[in-house]
Amino acid sequence: MDHKVVIGYAPTRRRIFSVEDALKYKKIIRDKLSELEIEFVDIEDINEEGLLRCAEDVEPVIEKFRAAKVDALFIPHCNFGSEHSCGKVARALNVPVLLWGPRDEAPLEDGSRLRDTQCGLFATGKVLRRMQVPFTYIPNCNVGDPQFEEGVRNFVAAANVVKEFRRARILQIATRPTDFWTMICNEGELLEKFGIQLFPITMVEFTERVKELAASKNEEVDKTVSLIHEKMKVCIPEEDVRKVAALKTAMKLFAVENGCNAVAIQCWDALQQALHMMPCCANALLTEEGIPVACETDIHGAVTSIMTMAAGMGKTPSFFVDWSVRHPSNPNGELLQHCGPWPLSLAKSTPVLGRPFAFPEHCPGSVSAEIKGGPISLFRFDGDNGEYGMLMGNAKGIEGPYTNGTYLWVEVPNWPKVESMIVKGPYVHHAVGIHGNLLPVMLEALTYIKGVRPDFYDEEQERKTRNFYFE
Structure with missing residues (x-):
């Protein structure tokens, strides 16, 4: 066994929330995966943002991950996310799926909110259930929290079990x-x-x-x-x-x-x-x-x-x-x-x-x-x-x-x-x-x-x- 697990990294956003914050968290999460020495394939070449945003992104993401033969899928919600796009990609790939998003900051002084990531996680979880896609969920937390690292490492090892079993x-x-x-x-x-x-x-x-x-x-x-x-x-x-x-x-x-x-x-x-x-x-x-x-x-x-x-x-x-x-x-x-x-x-x-x-x-x-x-x-x-x-x-x-x-x-x-x-x-x-x-x-x-x-x-x-x- 080589214990090599390749993750398809598909950060997602929804258009009505902050693009800038979504891009910021895409990089923060990506850097953390690199720090943890997790091997992954990103979607930087799929569109100008490197984010899973809407229906037109779905097939290119699926094709890229299939060609890379990814062993698992990670769809971090960098803001609310596109739940239907996440569901379509996950169902098509038939690999273990990790659902998580970084904890939201407090609203701005004017009362507006930049991401609503947690709410998006609720939505995507329901869609995955509707599409009968089993998935792993790490509770909403900060990227630097031990819970995130433990959860990611546990998920990668579980994906390795699934890969070898299959x-x-x-x-x-x-x-x-x-x-x-x-x-x-x-x-x-x-x-x-x-x-x-x-x-x-x-x-x-x-x-x-x-x-x-x-x-x-x-x-x-x-x-x-x-x-x-x-x-x-x-x-x-x-x-x-x-x-x-x-x-x-x-x-x-x-x-x-x-x-x-x-x-x-x-x-x-x-x-x-x-x-x-x-x-x-x-x-x-x-x-x-x-x-x-x-x-x-x-x-x-x-x-x-x-x-x-x-x-x-x-x-x-x-x-x-x-x-x-x-x-x-x-x-x-x-x-x-x-x-x-x-x-x-x-x-x-x-x-x-x-x-x-x-x-x-x-x-x-x-x-x-x-x-x-x-x-x-x-x-x-x-x-x-x-x-x-x-x-x-x-x-x-x-x-x-x-x-x-x-x-x-x-x-x-x-x-x-x-x-x-x-x-x-x-x-x-x-x-x-x-x-x-x-x-x-x-x-x-x-x-x-x-x-x-x-x-x-x-x-x-x-x-x-x-x-x-x-x-």
């Missing part, structure tokens, strides 16, 4: 493990409802390429071998280190060649029969590079990983987890773990490249490391019987006993509720974690993803998240 194409390496019925998904429904594509390859195709890469003098494999020795305590034979590097390189090549932004791999047990290897470390390395990998051919987990990593905007990687066992002494504590697919940069200390405890083959390739704690966001996109939701909530890292694999003990506000929501579904024991509070980003992204309901596991977190722009 282009989701998952490299599926083999079928799900035979006994893992929890990993059943409806490929046709994912395509029909959301446009999510799967690109399946067989384990034979995959392992043959791994063998070729391991036996060759491939530069990517060589670099990965060096990285493993630099970042890890290696407790497996050198020939197996090269196989790990070849596994990671093969997954990356298949993903890049076929335009995939995530991978779901049958990590057990066909791979062990074919290569006598575990893919955990390879999964960790590729996820670190921005192509998330889900274990056990978990397609819904791969979708969750795409959305979660996009929400993080590349500031920290996501990690694919099992909800596993309850904490031995904390009633709201739970173990998050897996056999080693978590990015190495998250580890508290040097990760160990070794063998898993849970599988009878004890093949090399797993990773052991406790990761850093702090605030964590946890997500799970899932569905059955034609209905889909996003389980979401915060947790915090806590102390707990040592265990194998990559792991973190966390505390949630009310564990019995989380447990019941997973058991009753449509969710399963897999989730995706990421450091920080990204609930506001994910909730805003779901505004634009029809057919996926937000499903919070804590009422207080839900209240705060839904009031992100208003508190």
Whole structure:
């Protein structure tokens, strides 16, 4: 993922209010976007003012933004604005829309007003609803207020989630493990409802390429071998280190060649029969590079990983987890773990490249490391019987006993509720974690993803998240 979001910047005005003030605020807002390092395309060449004013501006603005392939639309009201023009542009582009305007000054001494921006926001909001255009709204405030910056950054991250979700194409390496019925998904429904594509390859195709890469003098494999020795305590034979590097390189090549932004791999047990290897470390390395990998051919987990990593905007990687066992002494504590697919940069200390405890083959390739704690966001996109939701909530890292694999003990506000929501579904024991509070980003992204309901596991977190722009 490149986490590049291009905004269509379409400042708007109405003719009966001050042109001078509209032009002044167009520049102030533009400069603020540049200061925040937001990439945008403006409409300076559409007319002499560079403002969306009336019906004759609509088609040129639409054409320019389509040609630029903008990922989102920002229509700041520099005075009252042209609500019908805003609605037409927004509906035509079908991208996330940000509605906001700078706070009005006091009336002049003669009682006249220059902008009436707030009133225009009321009008445009109604038009967008009439045209069934979902949109994000930052309450009327000053450009320099923290609320504006927080709102814009949150919107850009949400737009990144929508962009990556809409282009989701998952490299599926083999079928799900035979006994893992929890990993059943409806490929046709994912395509029909959301446009999510799967690109399946067989384990034979995959392992043959791994063998070729391991036996060759491939530069990517060589670099990965060096990285493993630099970042890890290696407790497996050198020939197996090269196989790990070849596994990671093969997954990356298949993903890049076929335009995939995530991978779901049958990590057990066909791979062990074919290569006598575990893919955990390879999964960790590729996820670190921005192509998330889900274990056990978990397609819904791969979708969750795409959305979660996009929400993080590349500031920290996501990690694919099992909800596993309850904490031995904390009633709201739970173990998050897996056999080693978590990015190495998250580890508290040097990760160990070794063998898993849970599988009878004890093949090399797993990773052991406790990761850093702090605030964590946890997500799970899932569905059955034609209905889909996003389980979401915060947790915090806590102390707990040592265990194998990559792991973190966390505390949630009310564990019995989380447990019941997973058991009753449509969710399963897999989730995706990421450091920080990204609930506001994910909730805003779901505004634009029809057919996926937000499903919070804590009422207080839900209240705060839904009031992100208003508190």
